[in-house]
Amino acid sequence: MKRWTIGKVMLILLLTLASISFIYPFLWMMGGTVKPEAEVMNFSPFGSTFTLDSYKSMIEKIPIFRSLFNSLLVSVISTASVLLLCSMTGYALARLKFRGRNTIFNIILFTMVLPFxxxxxxxxxxxxxxxxxxxxxxxxxxxxxxxxxxxLFRQYFMAVPQDLIDAARLDGLNEFGILFRIFWPLSKPALITVGIIHFMGIWNEALWPLIVIRQESMMPMPQMVTLFAVGGQAESQVGTQLAAAAIMTLPIIVTYLFLQRHFIASMATSGLKG
Amino acid sequence: MNAATQKTGKMKVRGASAREAQAGFSLTTPYFIFFGLFVAYPLIFSFVLVFHHWSIVGPLEWAGLNNFKELMGDGLFWRSILNTLYFIIIHVPLQVAVALVLASVLNSKIPARGFFRAAFFLPVVVSGVAVTVLWRQMFSTNLGIFNQVLQLVGLGPVPWITDVGWAMPSIAVMATWKNVGLYVVLFLAGLQSVPQQLYEAADMDGATSVQKFLYITVPAINPVVVMVLILSTLNGFSLFIEPYVLTGGGPMNSTLSGVLYVYRQAFQFFRMGYAATIGFALAAVVMTVILLQRRFAEREV
Structure with a gap:
């Protein structure tokens, strides 16, 4: 009985150490943004004084708020579009009989395995x-x-009972009406999953913007922060680099803290796509 | 039911199915446009590009098989493929091992499970750029906190990202730290689906916990392992932003990944035809490795 307890304590110790290793770097980063520049690299996340100098100098050097706006705009519009257009396609594939349906389905499967x-x-x-x-x-x-x-929408929509569709058609609802008034309210988990995965994907995407955007005023956050960190504009001021990374990270972390369960469930689903 | 109503019923169905087909076409129109523009066109044009030299301005210049010939003799291309495979060979097993250990421990009856799971998942939601900018400072040879810790026990300093031998393994460790939470969650779901009776039966037969793990747990979660292998391999082939931010592909091209090389050829040297050819070859390697993994895994199951 006693050995069992020691084993359990060891396991909890292991988990605690592991979680510290996942959390501490972020604490260190947040601490680094409000420490005096000379202390940024110290191991402790706490500095001798609290200062916002790093944020001030970062804001002077790059149009961070413009970039934040770009990221939000792009992520919101494309997520809304994915929810709308992909649920339409998913509905047609799941519940409507028309010629070419299988072809479209196969094309979609094919694009999923196409390396980018x-x-x-x-x-x-x-x-x-x-x-x-x-x-x-x-x-x-x-x-x-x-x-x-x-x-994902197709799979989710296939489980909706046909009776609901028939009843809605008798009531004179057209297919858009059926999709938005009947399927959407029944498919909140699917909408949340797609919404979270897609929003996160766009918000964090760095490669594509690096390819298609040159003008500073058009850059989304990941590109802005990347070029700031590697482009020498930060002039080896570590605090300002961390401040830029923090501005990009904080909105996601705060959202994550509130919607933790949804985030984990959604991204675990996205893992299943392989 | 008499013949007359049957007939009108059928006609109704036919009318409805015509309407259904109409709706089917209009609801899938956006996808047709999307597919044509952003999948089919680039796909077809990639076959055109690989046979041309092109600097994006000016006309395409016919190159025949020159791009492929150049590729065969291009040491940097092969270097980038080997680097990417090297990254995968360190990253994927490390990821699977760490995720499996953490998930198994989480699966035993332990307090605050939700907290631990959420903590492991934290880096997964954070952008790769932010993580890399942060780790670049932690990796710093003279000032970084890793070497500060090592110094406490009288070791180091280790040139984490400035040494040819250390740089890629360092990136692989960082990538594992960033992604492992996702795989913990996937493994945990797999572990929880193993029927409890199997363990109880094994207990009655006097099996040790190692035996239980090897003969019950591992076979039961094999499909999850295969999925994790494929996912993290795909991830490995898209390695780009980590070396871009940390090392720029250095030192001495030791962290030049396939995608980074495509990017370099296209946007530093403006050689679109050649860059497309590298992308083409890279895609072929990805497909081959994934197919081999699938085949191997299927034989195992």
Whole structure:
């Protein structure tokens, strides 16, 4: 009995050490943004005095709020578009009989296994030809739909009883009405899952903006912070770099603290797409 | 039911199915446009690009198989493939091992499970850029907190990201730290679906916990392991922002990943045709590795 207790204590100790290793770097980062520059690299997250100098100097050097706005705008619009358009496609694939339905389904399965490395450069070429480089178009349009979201909606919608659809048709609802008045309210978990995964994906995306955006005023946060950190603009002031990273991280962490369960459940679902 | 109502019933159904087909077409139109523009066109154009030289301004220049010939003899390309595979070989087993240990411990009856799970998941939701900017400072050879800790026990300093031998393993460890929470959650779900009776039966037969783990747990969660292997391998092939921020591909190209090399050829040297060819080859490698993994895993199941 006693040995069992010691074993358990050891396990809890292991878990505690592990969670410290996952949390401490973020505490250190947040601490580093409000310490005097000379103390940023100290192990302790607490400095001798509290100062906002790092934030001030970061705000002077880069248009961080413009960038925050760009990120929000792009993430919100493309997430809304994915919810709308992919639920439409998912509904058609799940509940409507029409010629070509299986073809579309197979095409979607095919695009899911297509490595992005293959289409990255030609997609950039398309942006150039369309004149979308350095515009919101380039940041939003390629992210207006996602095969994963379509398949998730399709799967979810297949479980809705046919009686509901028949009754709604008798009441004179058209297919859009059925989708938005009957399927949407019944599919909140699917909407939340797609919403969280897609929003996070866009908010954190760095490679695509680095390719299609050159103008500082159009850059979303990950690109802005990357170029700030590696581009020498931060002049090796570690505190200002951490401040920029913190501005990008905080909104997500705060949202995560409130919606933790949804985040974990959603992203575990996204893991299933492979 | 008489013949007349049956007939009108059928007609109604036919009318409805025509309407249904109409609705089906209009609801899937956005996807057709999306697919044509952002999947089919780039896909077709990638086949055009690999046979041309092009600097994005000016016309395409026919190159025949020159891009492929250059690729075969391009030491940096092969280096980038090997680097990416090296990253995967360290990162994937490490990720699976750490995730499996943490998930198994979490699966035993332990207080504050929800808290631990949430803590492990924290880096998963944070952007890779923020994590890398943060770790770049922690990795610092002279001032970083890793070397501060090592110094306390009389070791180091380790040149984490400035040494040819250390840089890629350091990136692999950082990537594991960033992603492992997701795999803990996946494994945990797998572990919780193992029927409890199996363990009880094994207990009656006097099995040790190691035996139980090897003969009950591992076979039961095999599908999750396969999924995790494939997911983290795909992740490994998309390695880009970590070396871009940490090392720029250095020191001495030791962290130059495949995607980073594509980026470099396209946007530093403006060689779109060649960059597309590298992307093409990279995609072929990805597909091959994933197919091999699937086949191997299927034989195992």
């Amino acid at each position: 490395q293959l289409t990255l450069i030609p997609l950039y070429v398309l942006m150039v030809k369309m004149g979308w480089v350095d515009s919101y178009m380039a940041l939003i349009l390629p992210y207006t739909m996602s095969p994963f979201a379509i398949l």
